[in-house]
Amino acid sequence: MELLDRYLQAVKKYLPKNRRDDIAAELRSNILEQVEDKEAELGRPLTIEEEEEMLRKHGHPMLVATRYMPQQQLIGSTVFPYYWFTLKAALPMALLAYTVVMSLTFISQPVTLGRVVAMLFNFPQIALYTAFWITIVFIIMDFAQAKYVKDSHTLYAWSPRNLPPVEDKEGVGTKSVFEVIASGLGILWLLAVPSLPFLLLGPADNFLRYMQPAPVWHTFYWAFVAILASQWMIEIVGLFSASWRRVRPLLGVTAQGLVAILFCLLLLRTNEYVILTDAGRELQKYQSVVVQINAGLTAAFKVAAVVLVLGFFVRLSAILWKRMQSNPVMVEKH
């Protein structure tokens, strides 16, 4: 029975000190009884292989020992729904707060590719810290709840009267129609600007004799138009299709993200948005005007980029929040 002794020794290793001898003694007597029964049935002693098989069937020493321990969990089933809800709500909030802080630093400091990449890759670490501290707080809460709150229903005291009112079903409203019209007019305006610059500059379009858009706009202008036009098409389809209406927020936020990326790329690519024409180069006074305009546009585009990035994350958080609200944690009642 050397194998049995080794088995029991292995089980004991995982048992609490004060109960290990008692439990091991009981296991020994039960297993020996089983061996005797089997030997009586076979009419001979068990072979090593048979003994080994019997112990193997009894279970892995660690598992066997674990079953003698009280069930352990860091956060119990009473507190867990609150924990899960908080965790799911906190992560988009953390993302939002992180974006705000990062965006503010972008206004004051020059935009570099390294900083953009660092901003993107630092968030998982922030998310991990957030989740870690929330978990710690809830472990303490669970401990306190188990120790001091005898009635678990206290945590779930509620009244149907206090529930929020039913939300309006999403449908095509007058607002959506006006939004589509406004977006369409906006795109038309954008398309008309190259040939009718006074739409953008007003009476200042005379200056175009001396200044002109920098070559960088040849690419970026059409990229902006393409994104805005796709967004507009999505809005139009959304007016007629309910299934599209459901994904419209996500597509909208994607388009906003793309515009934000374009702005960031524009800022990374150049700080020269206006250049002098041949006529302008001949006049000294326009040299400094162009420098000032470019500086002003750089600042304005930085602000626009921040607003867009911020808006993107706000909308993304809102969508995630809404999704989470519609998928609450199932609380089993026994």
Place this chain on the structure above:
Amino acid sequence: MTNSNGNAAELFENLRLELRRGCLIVAVLAQLRVERYGYTLRKALADDGLVIDEGTLYPLLRRLETQGLLVSEWREEEKRNKRFYRLSPVGEEILQQLLKEWESINGSLARILQEA
């Protein structure tokens, strides 16, 4: 197809275990109206068609004892020390309540199945 069959089999196994869990406790309490030690209890349950593995039964006995439903003592029998369990007075009371609940559930189920 194989995957969905696998999932269904796994789902059934989980539900079966869930269904058995409560029943096993009632069965163990009922068997221990007569004093037994772990191995003979397991054999008695198996003889009555309720096979339960050692890894589940022996820790369950300890848990029920900690909860005050069983009492136990070490005694020598056939030159071997064995731990004998039997139902405590509290265990007897709880067993009666559980049996009543069981009959009620059983009756409800029978009616539901008849209606269906």
